[in-house]
Amino acid sequence: MCTGKCARFIGVVLYPLALISIICNIMLFFPDWETKYAKEEREGAGPRITEQAKYMSGVIGGGVMVLIPAIHIHLTGKQGCCGNRCGMFLSIAFAAVGVVGALYSFSVSVVGLVNGPTCMYERLPLPLWGTPFTNLSESYLKNPEIWDLCLEPKNVVEFNVGLFSTLLVAASLELILCAFQMVNGLFGCICGTCNNGKVRRHDVRATIPALAQLSINKENSWRVGSHPSLQ
Known part of the structure; x- marks a missing residue:
């Protein structure tokens, strides 16, 4: 697979991963599919939403900081003509931004999984x-039997574990793909995207019949000039 096709593939795969990250981060603000907890915290009732959700790592890190590089990487891979070395060089910088965003999302997701959700739990006297x-x-x-310690929101532990795990997997894939694109972009910058090779082969195939026809025309002209009786 040439560097251009590889860049297109990476760009296309990064789109859904960035979208998944954004959606999962937004969903973390609505445990038990309720809006009241976010509203209560906004009104000053105290913490109701898991702290790591507020860092917006899925929206900013795994989302926007990956989505913008994905667009550039995809478009760079689609462009033909002259190997697009400049575009591949810029894709290295964009992919580096994606790596930083994916690392941010990955780190926050790990902390969110380790610390657990914000919830209402039993503690005397209230x-x-x-x-x-x-x-x-x-x-x-490792102890699902203690998850019932959270009384509200309902099933908030499963909710947070599922979403943060999804964010973690998405960030891991984004990190791998963006890091690979940095290497791919380096090769593309040095060698081109292979698209110009296709253009040259196409031009050669189109030129061969024209050259053959030109040769025939010259031969016919020579014959006519050599035999005045044919004029």
Whole structure:
């Protein structure tokens, strides 16, 4: 696969990954599919939304910072003519931005999984809003039986684990693809995208019949000039 086709493939795959990251991050603001928790926190009732969701790592890091490079990488791969070395060189810088964004999303997702969700949990004398799994000696991820410690929102642990895991996987794939594009862009900058090779082959195929016809015309002219009786 030449560098141009590889760039197109990477760009196309990055689109859905960036979209998934944005959607997952937005969904984290609506645990139990309710809007009241975000509203209560906005009104000053205290923490209701998991802290790592507010960092917007899926929207900014795994989303916008990957989506913009994906557009450039995809368009660079589609352009033909002269190997587009300049575009491939710029794709290295854009891919580096994607790497930074993916790393940001990856890091925040890991912290979100390790710390657990913000929820209302039992604590004498009254239930309390906070992160009950943060200071446990053993990870709550290995002990699903303690997930019921969160009373509200309903099934918030499963909700957060599912979304942060999805963000983690998406960020990992984005990181791999953007890092690979940096290498691919370097080769494309040095060698071209192979598209100009296709253009040259097409031009040669189109030129051969023209040259053959020109040769025939010259031969006919020579024959006519050599035999005056044919004039």
